[in-house]
Amino acid sequence: xxxxxxxxxLRYWTARYLITLFVGLAIVGLITTLWIYKLxxxxxxxxARFVAEDISERIVDTKGNMxxxxxxxxxxxxxxxxxxxxxxxxxxxxxxxxxxxFSDNPIFQPDILQRVTSVLTQKxxxxxxxxxxxxxxxxxVKKEIKYNQQTIGWVLIVFPQAKVxxxxxxxxxxxxxxxxLALLGWGVIYLLSRKLSKPIKDVVDAAKQIxxxxxxxxxxxxxxxxxxxxxxxxxxxxxxRLKQLEMMRTELLAGVTHELRTPIASIRGLIQSVRDEVVTxxxxxxxxxxxxxxxxxxxxxxxxxxxxxxMIIGEFRLQLEKHNINDLVREISHQWLIGQENYIELHTxxxxxxxxxxxxxxxVQQILxxxxxxSIQAMNQTGRIDVILYQTNDDIRIDVRDNGPGIAEEEKGLxxxxxxRGKAKKIKVRGLGLGLTYSKNLAKALGGDLIxxxxxxxxxxxxxxxxxxxxxx
Numbered sequence: 001x002x003x004x005x006x007x008x009x010l011r012y013w014t015a016r017y018l019i020t021l022f023v024g025l026a027i028v029g030l031i032t033t034l035w036i037y038k039l040x041x042x043x044x045x046x047x048a049r050f051v052a053e054d055i056s057e058r059i060v061d062t063k064g065n066m067x068x069x070x071x072x073x074x075x076x077x078x079x080x081x082x083x084x085x086x087x088x089x090x091x092x093x094x095x096x097x098x099x100x101x102f103s104d105n106p107i108f109q110p111d112i113l114q115r116v117t118s119v120l121t122q123k124x125x126x127x128x129x130x131x132x133x134x135x136x137x138x139x140x141v142k143k144e145i146k147y148n149q150q151t152i153g154w155v156l157i158v159f160p161q162a163k164v165x166x167x168x169x170x171x172x173x174x175x176x177x178x179x180x181l182a183l184l185g186w187g188v189i190y191l192l193s194r195k196l197s198k199p200i201k202d203v204v205d206a207a208k209q210i211x212x213x214x215x216x217x218x219x220x221x222x223x224x225x226x227x228x229x230x231x232x233x234x235x236x237x238x239x240x241r242l243k244q245l246e247m248m249r250t251e252l253l254a255g256v257t258h259e260l261r262t263p264i265a266s267i268r269g270l271i272q273s274v275r276d277e278v279v280t281x282x283x284x285x286x287x288x289x290x291x292x293x294x295x296x297x298x299x300x301x302x303x304x305x306x307x308x309x310x311m312i313i314g315e316f317r318l319q320l321e322k323h324n325i326n327d328l329v330r331e332i333s334h335q336w337l338i339g340q341e342n343y344i345e346l347h348t349x350x351x352x353x354x355x356x357x358x359x360x361x362x363x364v365q366q367i368l369x370x371x372x373x374x375s376i377q378a379m380n381q382t383g384r385i386d387v388i389l390y391q392t393n394d395d396i397r398i399d400v401r402d403n404g405p406g407i408a409e410e411e412k413g414l415x416x417x418x419x420x421r422g423k424a425k426k427i428k429v430r431g432l433g434l435g436l437t438y439s440k441n442l443a444k445a446l447g448g449d450l451i452x453x454x455x456x457x458x459x460x461x462x463x464x465x466x467x468x469x470x471x472x473x
């Protein structure tokens with residue numbers, strides 16, 4: 001595979017599974033062969049024991065003599081089909097003085113007899129012995145020959161270990177088994193990989209559509225696998241979110257252009273009227289006052305953009321000091337109310353005991369000013385606003401509650417998004433939609449948070465949460 005070339009999921013996992021499968025089957029085949037080899041040796045030992053015991057009972061006559069030749073010649077011929085270990089098997093009869101009484105091998109060597117009789121003193125009736133035939137490993141099965149409870153000799157059967165070979169039937173059965181398992185395993189992994197790769201391929205195709213600017217993605221969510229379903233569901237939610245952000249970006253460009261162009265055009269027209277002496281005297285003074293207000297509004301929008309950009313890029317500093325939050329809330333509310341030209345009822349509710357907190361008073365003022373300004377805008381410049389300070393077991397909270405019409409249900413999840421402005425606010429109030437976003441980021445920088453506590457047709461309540469401890473830098 002080339003360095004930058006990518007393999008399809010179906011081919012990738014199928015190929016690797018086949019390699020793993022073949023290695024596994026080879027191991028299974030080896031283990032099976034060794035198991036058959038072990039069973040074959042156990043079978044030979046069992047047969048040798050049976051034959052040795054049968055011989056030991058037949059070879060002794062009523063007088064206690066061992067008549068091996070006449071008994072064994074016919075015995076071995078009758079059981080040749082049963083006692084079939086091949087030509088390399090030795091049958092020995094030895095008396096209690098280690099003399100050879102009978103051997104089925106006429107060229108049996110004395111040194112071999114000495115090697116065989118050396119194991120008679122061992123307790124085990126089955127002994128591994130080496131060097132009987134060409135230094136190969138062999139089994140020796142021994143059985144005592146007794147007469148009147150006395151040992152008068154031994155029956156010894158020596159045969160080589162079974163070789164790791166399979167007969168035709170065993171080989172055919174093993175091959176059929178391994179091939180069947182290979183085909184079954186390949187078929188299963190192919191079907192499973194194909195089923196797994198399809199929804200992933202659908203996600204890839206959907207991602208390509210998003211890259212091309214198409215955010216209307218519909219995907220099959222009839223998926224039983226939890227992880228795949230969550231992937232598709234998350235991707236759909238992401239596409240919807242990207243669509244919302246794209247719409248907000250488009251609206252932002254149009255909104256910023258409009259919001260900046262309108263006061264500039266107004267200021268230009270008013271100043272030009274004064275310069276050309278179209279208006280004079282008090283009317284000219286009024287035109288200049290209007291120009292100043294428009295300039296301040298324009299300056300406020302530019303400052304909002306700069307402040308927000310500073311926070312985003314991290315050029316943001318806090319001056320933390322210990323404050324009596326009761327006095328701070330009272331002072332901020334009073335200062336804001338003085339600057340209002342409309343009829344607003346502002347009520348503050350403060351606890352009797354002073355509450356101290358490490359915070360930046362200027363940033364708290366920015367947040368509360370934004371909340372108060374939003375409240376007055378929501379109430380069409382008239383109504384009642386309540387500022388309530390209280391503490392819980394974990395933190396300090398400031399509620400800003402108005403009696404406006406509330407926030408639309410479909411807009412609740414978007415109010416803290418940058419540049420988002422509700423439908424009603426777009427018509428009545430100029431702005432960039434950064435107030436709540438900036439305020440929430442400020443609250444988090446102070447170690448707390450800003451949340452929408454509740455909203456209904458009777459009004460809206462925002463809650464500023466301040467941490468008792470010094471916020472983490």
